Amino acid sequence: MPPRALEVAKVEGRPETYEDQNVHAVYDEIAAHFSSTRYKPWPIIAKFISSLTTGWVGLDSGTGNGKYLPLPLDRPGGIWTIGLDRSRNLLEIARTAGSFSASREVVWGNVLDNPWRPGIFDYAISIATIHHLATHERRRLAVKRLIQSISPSHGRALIYVWAIEQDELSKRKVVSDNETPSFTGKDVIVPWVLSKNLQVPSNNSSDKNGEPQVYHRYYHMFAQGELSRLVIEAAEELGLQLEHKRRDEGQNVRGVEIVQDGWERSNYYVELRLWQT
């Protein structure tokens, strides 16, 4: 299938309301079908989780169907990842992620809130979530919340978002090829065609015509460097140093180190580590 051009999104009205209508409501509707297409962990994320110390607890902020909650598979129960999501229907799937006999820990909540003891987690991941927030300020707040949720002395975090630069295997393509490079990303509408055998029979007229139901999700596609800039802004607002821990640092200095950042298969990612003297 050739790449489809994506429609540009116009975020209007209050961003909270816009996200309710164009993100949360859609995921609640498409939860079962969406989940059936999201089962394979991405390699960099699986590797990150495998590197975590036994005994650690973490937050998966925007857990979706909870596909990262059972990891690492070779150390079951060695760490505990708690999944948080805004979509109640996705959480019903996440609570048994990996196996119907399994029990995962999931919480219904908003990634812009912090319903936790401050800095209590050893790690946090935010995978394919922040790109659903409709303003730059809200995306920065989500990064701040993630940083605040992990230990100031050793907390680690991994953030993944959709990139404007989509690889050749992607079914999707952003608007057009001959645009000038963007520094601020792009707001787009991504259609979700609901699998026919998962559609709920309704009086909706489109059913009668045999047409599939199509839902539209809002995405902010990140430009190159935009995710790292978001992290830097969030760190500055929290008064964190943005460098490696130095030996000559004084007492009670806190910082964040960007361990790695890059692009993988149509996504940008950044890995962070907090430190404290």
Add this chain to the structure above:
Amino acid sequence: MVRLLTHNLLACHAKDCNTNNFPLQFKDVQLEIREADFNPEFLKGFMPKIDWKALVDTARQLGDTSLPLEQPEMVDDEFLKNLHHILLEIHVEEGSMTCPNCGHVYPISNGIPNMLLAEHEIG
């Protein structure tokens, strides 16, 4: 799921509720006990992060008195098995959690706690 593992990490986050906002108090709970794989290495690693008083008090409210009031420095298998049971095998399926400070109620339904706030409650 709300197991005591998660409960020990949750705190009230309503607007201006910053002190005495932990631990949330269980109310009208329905419990289920489900076996979980025993992983002593996880428990030993997690112990320093536990708020011990909150865990012991909450376990006692739910009817389990097997934990000592002070976190022991030396741990044996029996202690770890009790800790394992309390953290990972008691599931709160229905009920609610109330903030000891502001009284905000977080409902639990089908094992999932609702930590969402209404707009005017967000700090």
